[in-house]
Amino acid sequence: MAVGKSAIGQQLAQQLGARFVDTDAVIVAGHGSIADIFAGRGEHAFREIEARTVADAVEEAEGTPTVISLGGGAVLDSGTQQLISRCIVVYLECDAETVVDRIARNSGRPLLAGDAMGRWTAMFATRRPVYERLADITLDVRHGSVPELGGRLEAALRNRAAAKQEVEK
Numbered sequence: 001m002a003v004g005k006s007a008i009g010q011q012l013a014q015q016l017g018a019r020f021v022d023t024d025a026v027i028v029a030g031h032g033s034i035a036d037i038f039a040g041r042g043e044h045a046f047r048e049i050e051a052r053t054v055a056d057a058v059e060e061a062e063g064t065p066t067v068i069s070l071g072g073g074a075v076l077d078s079g080t081q082q083l084i085s086r087c088i089v090v091y092l093e094c095d096a097e098t099v100v101d102r103i104a105r106n107s108g109r110p111l112l113a114g115d116a117m118g119r120w121t122a123m124f125a126t127r128r129p130v131y132e133r134l135a136d137i138t139l140d141v142r143h144g145s146v147p148e149l150g151g152r153l154e155a156a157l158r159n160r161a162a163a164k165q166e167v168e169k
């Protein structure tokens with residue numbers, strides 16, 4: 001959480017002239033704030049809505065260049081893991097030190113309520129192997145501005161495409 005998925009995703013989409021979909025934003029538009037969903041209906045209900053929202057986003061992206069920014073817990077769902085295997089999955093690799101100021105002014109992230117730093121660190125430790133397993137591209141986002149990181153990500157995508165083309169020759 002707070003590693004820059006939304007900001008860098010939007011930046012990349014702008015650079016590529018692609019559509020941008022932020023699944024958290026789609027959920028909020030359709031169901032109200034994430035904090036309210038967690039408080040009123042619980043995390044399980046949120047995860048069901050999230051899985052459906054991601055599935056719709058991936059389906060709608062078929063044939064249209066699209067950057068989809070997911071919520072930090074979306075890829076824990078096994079159905080979502082299967083679904084995104086047809087996408088290029090980018091893991092934004094970060095650390096607690098980088099996000100500390102961002103989560104200190106935490107708003108709207110119910111899973112970070114209370115000890116935001118402790119919760120972020122504990123969740124990252126359990127999620128990290130999943131992120132690493134699913135990633136096609138890993139981008140270190142500990143240093144650099146959003147536009148710089150967007151540039152680095154675009155370069156990584158182009159390198160990957162070129163390497164794939166070379167293999168398929």
Ligand SMILES: Nc1ncnc2c1ncn2[C@@H]1O[C@H](COP(=O)(O)OP(=O)(O)OP(=O)(O)O)[C@@H](O)[C@H]1O
Nearest residue numbers: 001002003004005006007008071072102144145146
């Ligand atoms: N490289 C960066 N340099 C400076 N600020 C950044 C950088 N990346 C993100 N930010 C800022 O940090 C905050 C959190 O970023 P963002 O909302 O994109 O994270 P996220 O991974 O989408 O979080 P969430 O899991 O809550 O959706 C935003 O205010 C964003 O502008």
Ligand SMILES: O=C(O)C1=C[C@@H](O)[C@@H](O)[C@H](O)C1
Nearest residue numbers: 001024034071072073109110
């Ligand atoms: O990491 C998570 O589990 C979450 C991250 C946010 O993007 C939101 O999807 C929600 O707050 C849950």
Ligand SMILES: [Mg+2]
Nearest residue numbers: 005006024069
């Ligand atoms: Mg986000």
